Each structure stands twice: as C-alpha cells, then as structure tokens.
Amino acid sequence: MGYKPSYAKTVKRTGPRDIALTEYSSSILSMIASGRARSRADLARTLNLAPSTITIKVNELMEAGLISESGSGSATGGRRPMLLELVPDAGFILAADLGAHHLWVGRLNLSGNLLASEIRAIDINDGPGVVLPQAAAMMRALTDPAVDPPLRGVGMSLPGPVNFAQGALDSPSRMRGWHEFKVRNWLAEEFGTLAVVDNDANMMALGEHTLRQRESPDSKVRQNTLFLKAGAAIGCGLIIDGQAYRGATGAAGDIAHVQIPAAGDAPCSCGNRGCLETVASGSAIIRDLAAVGIDAADVNDVVLQVNNGDPHTTTRVRTAGRILGQTLSIVVNFVNPDVVVLGGGLSQLEPYVAAVRSQLYESCHPLATKNIVIEASLAGSQAGLLGAGQLCLRTVLAS
Amino acid sequence: MGYKPSYAKTVKRTGPRDIALTEYSSSILSMIASGRARSRADLARTLNLAPSTITIKVNELMEAGLISESGSGSATGGRRPMLLELVPDAGFILAADLGAHHLWVGRLNLSGNLLASEIRAIDINDGPGVVLPQAAAMMRALTDPAVDPPLRGVGMSLPGPVNFAQGALDSPSRMRGWHEFKVRNWLAEEFGTLAVVDNDANMMALGEHTLRQRESPDSKVRQNTLFLKAGAAIGCGLIIDGQAYRGATGAAGDIAHVQIPAAGDAPCSCGNRGCLETVASGSAIIRDLAAVGIDAADVNDVVLQVNNGDPHTTTRVRTAGRILGQTLSIVVNFVNPDVVVLGGGLSQLEPYVAAVRSQLYESCHPLATKNIVIEASLAGSQAGLLGAGQLCLRTVLAS
C-alpha cells in the first residue's frame, strides 16, 4: 500500500447521510459545537477561510443534516448573521464526573447542552472494577436504544493526575486500584465508541471556558483561562488559546502540592509534608474545624455553616482563601491569564472568593492584574460534566 | 477598496526578483530559518502539506533566490534528503542585547547565524535618548551600505517587562526614563525597516530553543522549554509549541518577585519586600559577600571566585541555587515543560546548576520530572543576541 499521507484532508463520516466531508468540515463542526463561532462570517474569521468556502461547506453540512440555521443574531452595523447550530439529535454524548465520593453522569446533545443527569454516592476506593460498571450502568439508564439517535462518544472526568495519552491515571493518591488502569480504553470498549478521559480540573476548566465563550461570544480575545478547583482537594486547569494545556507529561496545572510555610510540616495525602492542600483545601478546613469541636462532614457542610453566619468557620475559610491566593499569585504572575475562575465547592462562598481575589491583587505584579477578571465559576457544580462532554464533543467532531 | 480579506493568502514580496509568493512560502522560510525543517520532506511533515505542494513552493523560492540547496543530509533508511538553507546574502538582520550595564550588538545572516558582534559598557539609566543612538551607531558600524545585501530587520532584547504589542517597556524598575518609551518604533524609524523588541528572558529562551532544535532536529517533540535567566537579576521565558508565550499582557514568565520565606523582608528593587530576587540573584549574592568582606564587582567576579575554589562564595551560590529551585519547582509543576534551561551568568557555575537541578527533582511531582531535561544553556551569553535575531527573522519571514 505504501503511501499513507499524514496530511490527508478528505475523511469519510457516518451520519444521517453518508457523505464525504473535507478537513474543514470537522473544524466547522468543532467551532460551532464549542461556541467559538456562531455564524458563517464567524467561521470565516476563526478558521481563516474565504467566506465563499464557508458557504459551500456549510451547505454541505446542512444537506448532510448535521447543522441547521437557528434564527439570526444581532446586527453590529450591518446585515445580521444567520446563527448556526448542530442538529441536536444527529447524535448524543454521555459524560461522567467522577469524584472521591460521588459519581455524576449526564447526557448531552451535540450542541454540548446537558439534557439529563443523575448523581450517586460512591467510594472511589472500591476501584475501577466496581466503580466503572456502576458508571456505565448509570449512563445507560439515560439512554433508550429504541428511540435514541446514535451515541457519538463518552467523556469522563477523573479526580487525579491523568496521563492523557494513555487515558489512565498516574499514581493518584487516595484512589486505590486506579493506577495505570486504562479508563479510556475500558469506556471505549464498553460503549463501542470513542472515549476521552482527563483530570477533573482540566475538564472543569474547559467546561467553564466554553460556557463563558457562549455567554459573551463578542469578547473572543479572552482565550487564556486559569481555572482553580477548590473543593475537598485543590486542582488547577489551564486553557491556552482556547484549548486545554497539558504540558509534556500531562501533569500541567499541579498546584496543590506546593510546599508553603503556613503549612508547617502537616502530612499530606501525596506523601510529602507542608503542601498547600493541607491548609487551603476543603479537607483541611474540615479537619481544623473538627479540632475545635465544629462538625462538618463535607465541603457542603462548610458552605452551609458559612452561609448561616458561623464566625469561626467563616474566618477559617477566609484564611484558606488568603493562603491560596498567595500561592496562586505565583502562577498568575507566571502564566498571566486573561481570566481566573474559581470553581469547586468553596467557590460558592463569597468570603473565600473575596479573599483569593484581594490576595491576588496584592501579591501579583500590576502588569499581570491589569485587565484580569477574577470570578467564581459560572458553570458551578456542572463544570466537570459540561467539560467532559465538551472535550468528547470536540474530539468526536474533529475525528 | 471595500473588501480587505483578513484571510488573504497571496502576498507580494520584494527580493532579488519580485515574485508573488503564497501564504505557505513565508511559512517555509520561517521553518527553514528557525531550523524547524531542513528538507522538503521535513517541510511537508511540519507544515502538513502535500509533498507535491512543497516541491512547487521550494522551486519558486529557489528561483526567487531566497533559498538554496546545501548538500544532502544523512539517510535514515532511505534516500537522503536534500538540505535547504536560506541564501545567506539575500539580506541580513541586526540584533542588540541591552543589559543594565552592557550593550551587545550583532549581525546575523538570514539563517540566523551570528556573523559579527560588538560589546560595550553602558549605563541603562542614561535613558533611551542616550542609549538607543549608541546602539544604533554600534549596529551601523557592523554594516557597509556599499556592499551589503538589504537589511531586513532589527531585533532588540530589553532587560525589563515589555509590553510586546506596544513595543515598549512597562514600569521597569531600575531603568530611569524607559517607561513606555516606544523602543520598537524608534528602531523601525531609525533603520527604516521592520523592528521587534522583547524582554531579555523571552529572547534568550527563543535563542536557546532555536539552537537546541538545530542541534538535534530529530527530537522535534521537545517544544515546551522553560528558560531561566539567572544573572544579576532573575527572569524567565517560556516557549510553548515552539513559540514565545507572553500571556494576556505580555507579563508572562515573571518569577523574580515571588515572596519567599527565606528572603525575610529584604527590600527589593520592585518596591516590595521578600522577593526571590533579593536572595537568589547575582546581585543578592554580591551584596551578601560584601557584607562578609568578600569583594565582587559583578556576576563575572562571582563566577571567577567559584572557579578559583573560594569556599564561602561557592556555598552562597549553592544556597541561591537551592532557593531558586524551590520556587522554580512550583512553576515546573504547573507548566510541566520538556526542558528547563538555566542561562545567565550564574548558569556557568556547576554548583549552581547542580543545586537547582537536585532541588527540582526533590520538590517537583514525579510526573513533572519524569522525562524532563534540566541543563545549562548551550547558547551561553549569546542567547539573547541569537534570540533577538531569531525573533526578528521569524517576523520578517512571516510578513
């Protein structure tokens, strides 16, 4: 056979009608799905293609039943654009957000909208042999083979360091039995479809970023987002140029296990001592509250107590925010993002967000905070599920 | 009028022969100049174009006198590639590396090779009105209008935070008179050509990265480089995907003014207290040595003393390296680069490099140091000049 061009540009695609689509067709689908472009003119700008080319491609995709027009947008001094969307029932995506103690699954249409979801308490330490079949069953419960459009892919968010290329966790702490278990392959075989897995912070970052892009498609310049997940644990996801940045070995975004002076030599789940996570995370707060006789089972309890005005808890949360802000400022200085988003359970607390924000403004170089936006997550607890769906969607549409 | 396509693909280019070159022609020139591709087959892979297209483009460029074949490379199991290079005298580039106390200028051919250079002591605090004309005169001294090929561009490395879009410094400490002075515009007007300026750490990072790419064109995967410049001051440049990463406001890479415990509340030139730079920089070492009666005028003196085996200085240098390594580990964990390069005067000292390296291995997450390379700069003191030339070259060839 010999000649296998890596620059191949023509791909076959199965869909409502089998039709040959060119390279750019999948980019177009990706752009529409992720909200990076909403009209033909948008597409021409974003993909750097001639408007005439876009017309042809869009017509092909519409004839193939993959996209459709969905009314017109608002004018900006000229003719108003025709908005485009993926035909919602040309297929669907299943997504799962796996935490230490919860399993949240959802179903999304090809526009990346969450249509249904289900949550259940689990113990991650039961290992993949128990947890993954549970997840699969819950996801299947959201489908009905008799009437469903085709399943296009499955995405899963995992609460530990993920080797993205392998589709597996790499030495996660507090996740017995998961080390190097090929989660992605398992999902792909189980559902007989494309699957993607990534670290929860990355997924949440992507989910949040996509949501923000859709909310304000005008401000297309804000493409560098730093997402900090502060729940029971601390994690960080980075979006550079609209895409998840994973670094050389997929470890990028680690910030929880930085040694900080305020932590003294408190032992950390990672095996080291004095990590940020032993002071600024939800677990650390809960531990410290227990020491003074205040009972909180999980981060939600902490949130409740602060909302009820408990002064001790509020002070502790504020301290955690300030310390996190100090460490985060190093990273913000270095990465110089457009947006810093605070997610995870603690981000629901205004005192926490305020503490992080003010500490960032104090500790960062003025140039780094010049036009920065520091806000709590818009996606909230859905961020992980949305991100897992979004990453899956992008992968599906790009393949 | 009216229709100004931003996706325009056909550009005119002045050269030995005026000829219309397509979009890809400039990419080809860039790739060859930066060493990212050395043969037609390389170009096809790197640019994701069909080999046939490359043939056509390369022939055009050769007819236009911009590139030429330069012998054949070594075979890897098949026919050996014909190496391509920019015709050295189709033009040249001037570069300048400006420091607090030195001004180093150089002349490069279109292959990015340094052909001649000149260094002089200056005082940056004389301001742009004095220093820039000096620089221009020194650069002119490297040219001979009678016999030279055309000057294609000028690049300058600046020792402070640069707003890249503006081409000016933004609130540099210890650089009286430079704030918001439009250095790039000044150079462009002075030489009547394209000009680029950037922060010294970014320039050095690019110079080093380019050099490494040429040394081992086989390992094309190492595209994420973190370059740490440790001289009198500390700076950091980041190469992501082969290109300088500057962040939202051009402030990316700042690491010198992180507050660290070891610094206590030592005052820093930035106005804050307790910055990394007050402990781990060359200036800090010189200051501390003076306090115990050891005289060192600049970083070179420190280097000499360590090489002469002065135990006190060596210990101090090792301490600086360890402290730097601690802070750097936060960034290395977060960015997860393929390569960490140590540059600047202190990087000539094996004890310094060893201290940083061992501290990084100790403090970083194992996943982040899995395949990492931590080395002293190959470009050495030329890094800044090479980088300034390289960035200029890339800009020229891409325009």
Next chain:
DNA sequence: CTAACTTAGTTCGGAATCGAAGTTAGTTGC
C-alpha cells in the same frame, strides 16, 4: 549482491479553495 523495504522528491490531472464582484440587509448620521 540481490531482493525487499524505506525514505525523498517529482509529475500531472482533478478537486478544493480562493478572490473579486455582487446581493441582501442591516446601522448611522444628518
């Protein structure tokens, strides 16, 4: 040393993309 394989580069017809000019449909300012 030959056969099988691998990699580099070329040729040429056909398909994909472009660019200019035009149409449609708004906004803005007087």
Next chain:
DNA sequence: GCAACTAACTTCGATTCCGAACTAAGTTAG
C-alpha cells in the same frame, strides 16, 4: 427618511493544492 456606510452571505471563474503513481536513492537482511 434618505444617503453613506458596514456587515453577512453568495456566485462563479481562476488558481492552488492535493493525491496517486512514479522515479530516485538510499538501508537492511539473508
């Protein structure tokens, strides 16, 4: 409420770029 402007989208001929098949020139294994 009209003229001038701006933006979105389409049409169609001209051009570019691709892909398959080919030549060229090496390596490897028996």
